[in-house]
Amino acid sequence: MKKRSIFLLSSIALTLTPLVLASNEPIQPIKAPKGINTAQVELGKKLFFDPRLSKSGFISCNSCHNLSMGGTDNLKSSIGHHWNQGPINSPTVLNATFNLAQFWDGRAKDLKEQAGGPIANPGEMGSTHELAVEIIKSIPAYQQEFKKTFGSDGVDIDKITQAIAEFEKTLVTPNSRFDQWLTGKKDAISDQEKAGYQLFKSSGCTACHNGVAVGGNSYQKMGAVNPYKTDNKAEGRFTVTKKDADKLMFKVPTLRNIELTYPYFHDGNAATLTEAVNTMGDVQLGKKFSKDETASIVAFLKTLTGDRPSFTMPILPPSVDSTPKPVPFK
Amino acid sequence: MKKRSIFLLSSIALTLTPLVLASNEPIQPIKAPKGINTAQVELGKKLFFDPRLSKSGFISCNSCHNLSMGGTDNLKSSIGHHWNQGPINSPTVLNATFNLAQFWDGRAKDLKEQAGGPIANPGEMGSTHELAVEIIKSIPAYQQEFKKTFGSDGVDIDKITQAIAEFEKTLVTPNSRFDQWLTGKKDAISDQEKAGYQLFKSSGCTACHNGVAVGGNSYQKMGAVNPYKTDNKAEGRFTVTKKDADKLMFKVPTLRNIELTYPYFHDGNAATLTEAVNTMGDVQLGKKFSKDETASIVAFLKTLTGDRPSFTMPILPPSVDSTPKPVPFK
Numbered sequence: 001m002k003k004r005s006i007f008l009l010s011s012i013a014l015t016l017t018p019l020v021l022a023s024n025e026p027i028q029p030i031k032a033p034k035g036i037n038t039a040q041v042e043l044g045k046k047l048f049f050d051p052r053l054s055k056s057g058f059i060s061c062n063s064c065h066n067l068s069m070g071g072t073d074n075l076k077s078s079i080g081h082h083w084n085q086g087p088i089n090s091p092t093v094l095n096a097t098f099n100l101a102q103f104w105d106g107r108a109k110d111l112k113e114q115a116g117g118p119i120a121n122p123g124e125m126g127s128t129h130e131l132a133v134e135i136i137k138s139i140p141a142y143q144q145e146f147k148k149t150f151g152s153d154g155v156d157i158d159k160i161t162q163a164i165a166e167f168e169k170t171l172v173t174p175n176s177r178f179d180q181w182l183t184g185k186k187d188a189i190s191d192q193e194k195a196g197y198q199l200f201k202s203s204g205c206t207a208c209h210n211g212v213a214v215g216g217n218s219y220q221k222m223g224a225v226n227p228y229k230t231d232n233k234a235e236g237r238f239t240v241t242k243k244d245a246d247k248l249m250f251k252v253p254t255l256r257n258i259e260l261t262y263p264y265f266h267d268g269n270a271a272t273l274t275e276a277v278n279t280m281g282d283v284q285l286g287k288k289f290s291k292d293e294t295a296s297i298v299a300f301l302k303t304l305t306g307d308r309p310s311f312t313m314p315i316l317p318p319s320v321d322s323t324p325k326p327v328p329f330k
Numbered sequence: 331m332k333k334r335s336i337f338l339l340s341s342i343a344l345t346l347t348p349l350v351l352a353s354n355e356p357i358q359p360i361k362a363p364k365g366i367n368t369a370q371v372e373l374g375k376k377l378f379f380d381p382r383l384s385k386s387g388f389i390s391c392n393s394c395h396n397l398s399m400g401g402t403d404n405l406k407s408s409i410g411h412h413w414n415q416g417p418i419n420s421p422t423v424l425n426a427t428f429n430l431a432q433f434w435d436g437r438a439k440d441l442k443e444q445a446g447g448p449i450a451n452p453g454e455m456g457s458t459h460e461l462a463v464e465i466i467k468s469i470p471a472y473q474q475e476f477k478k479t480f481g482s483d484g485v486d487i488d489k490i491t492q493a494i495a496e497f498e499k500t501l502v503t504p505n506s507r508f509d510q511w512l513t514g515k516k517d518a519i520s521d522q523e524k525a526g527y528q529l530f531k532s533s534g535c536t537a538c539h540n541g542v543a544v545g546g547n548s549y550q551k552m553g554a555v556n557p558y559k560t561d562n563k564a565e566g567r568f569t570v571t572k573k574d575a576d577k578l579m580f581k582v583p584t585l586r587n588i589e590l591t592y593p594y595f596h597d598g599n600a601a602t603l604t605e606a607v608n609t610m611g612d613v614q615l616g617k618k619f620s621k622d623e624t625a626s627i628v629a630f631l632k633t634l635t636g637d638r639p640s641f642t643m644p645i646l647p648p649s650v651d652s653t654p655k656p657v658p659f660k
Contacts, residue, residue: 056405056409057403057405058403067643068376068380068643069381069648073381073387074387271651271655272651273651312641318399321604325601329415
């Protein structure tokens with residue numbers, strides 16, 4: 001009788017408070033961001049799309065973190081200033097707010113610090129913080145919007161990156177079919193997808209890919225069990241810490257919207273999810289999945305695609321005569 | 331008495347039917363486009379923003395006709411595949427529907443024919459029509475949207491460019507302060523701006539810059555009165571017709587939103603409106619404007635900035651395993 005009561009209680013709990021179910025899972029649903037400064041978001045959205053933050057006047061944040069796609073450029077490695085080939089795969093900006101740090105090697109502590117990096121990277125946007133600030137502050141409509149947003153005169157790189165980061169905090173993707181299932185909608189995912197999730201858990205994938213972002217919250221060695229072969233020269237966390245133990249330690253990428261963020265891994269060498277799952281099984285877990293097993297995990301991973309941010313395309317204020325000119329070809 | 335009656339009649343006409351006023355002016359107001367196929371517009375908007383139409387997977391129509399800016403890239407000449415330097419300044423796509431033909435030399439008869447050009451230009455998007463079609467038709471969500479939009483199976487370059495052109499037809503910019511003045515709002519432009527408009531007319535600018543787009547409806551020689559000096563090698567309409575008389579004959583650009591579409595001329599050599607007005611006065615009209623005259627014409631030109639198209643940033647369907655991969659670096 002006691003057991004039955006408990007059983008009944010559990011059934012009620014599952015029905016009435018779906019988050020109880022979610023809390024028993026290693027993956028947590030995405031919730032809408034809170035405490036967002038909407039004025040900063042609107043300004044940051046403009047700056048995110050503004051190619052004048054680059055030396056060429058051609059590359060914006062959105063060039064490599066394309067919000068019409070999956071918040072990335074879907075290239076093995078990115079195209080930068082003068083068509084420079086970037087050294088690493090561009091991570092998605094979607095749900096990047098959940099990462100413990102930014103960049104594959106975690107060298108930026110948060111979104112704001114990250115936002116300043118590509119602007120001044122000679123192989124990415126190719127500008128300097130000084131030039132970017134000079135350009136933005138030459139534009140009267142921007143001057144006014146910065147003043148209104150921050151309550152003080154002046155434009156500086158701190159305000160620019162703060163606004164971009166605030167916009168990026170809104171770039172979360174709730175309401176995936178998996179999150180619907182997590183929060184109680186039992187038919188939101190198919191039997192194959194459920195089986196894939198069970199296998200994902202039982203195989204050990206959730207040891208690293210867990211939490212709200214299904215990743216992004218730890219550094220792990222690429223090739224934990226079997227060596228990972230690549231021509232890519234990135235050394236991961238070692239670049240930041242200079243500790244031998246951190247060689248090839250990379251931030252675990254989010255699996256949210258993984259259907260959209262191909263190709264995969266820090267080197268972009270896995271073109272398809274099937275390839276990525278098989279390689280992860282091998283080098284991280286020492287497992288060889290059957291074709292059906294891989295297919296079920298891939299099916300599960302595709303349930304992680306959420307609602308992409310929807311917003312009005314920003315309209316940018318024009319440069320004026322005194323605005324420093326872009327330098328695309330020197 | 332007869333005269334007075336006529337005067338009274340004119341006054342009433344001016345007050346009650348503002349378009350009568352506009353019809354007496356060489357510039358006509360922009361009206362909303364009619365007979366638009368909205369399904370094609372939505373599909374065309376996606377394609378306009380889709381970088382997979384380029385070989386690199388990096389360049390979309392919007393890269394050089396940036397709708398966050400003035401429908402152009404604001405560079406002297408555009409950046410293309412492998413950072414190729416384009417031979418000519420990228421014209422704005424805003425109000426391009428009003429042009430008598432497309433490109434500076436008019437080599438495309440309409441927006442649809444134009445849309446196919448850059449995709450297959452090795453120095454622009456660097457792809458081929460065959461590859462672009464293969465990529466788009468590999469994507470299930472696109473297949474379905476093409477079928478729904480065109481009522482027939484299959485994706486081809488004809489449907490792709492038709493949809494892009496239909497979207498571009500919507501990219502008009504009504505409600506500029508000048509159009510408000512044209513349609514009866516007397517205080518929509520200042521006295522200096524009115525004086526600038528009068529000088530614009532009396533100097534002969536409206537001989538070429540007239541109609542709805544304030545240009546775009548004729549070919550004229552760059553350097554009609556005095557020779558125009560440039561290192562740019564474009565020969566204008568001659569490239570199409572091979573007639574000597576067409577050397578340096580270019581399509582007159584629209585002056586709508588000219589405040590947004592810097593730098594100016596087919597070579598992009600005029601960085602500012604002041605420079606552009608002075609040069610036009612010299613080489614097209616043999617006039618030297620005083621500083622105040624130039625300032626008033628520039629002030630008038632800035633009243634031609636209309637409402638830029640406002641729309642939700644398109645969300646693009648992801649590629650699938652069978653989609654041909656971008657080739658950015660070979």
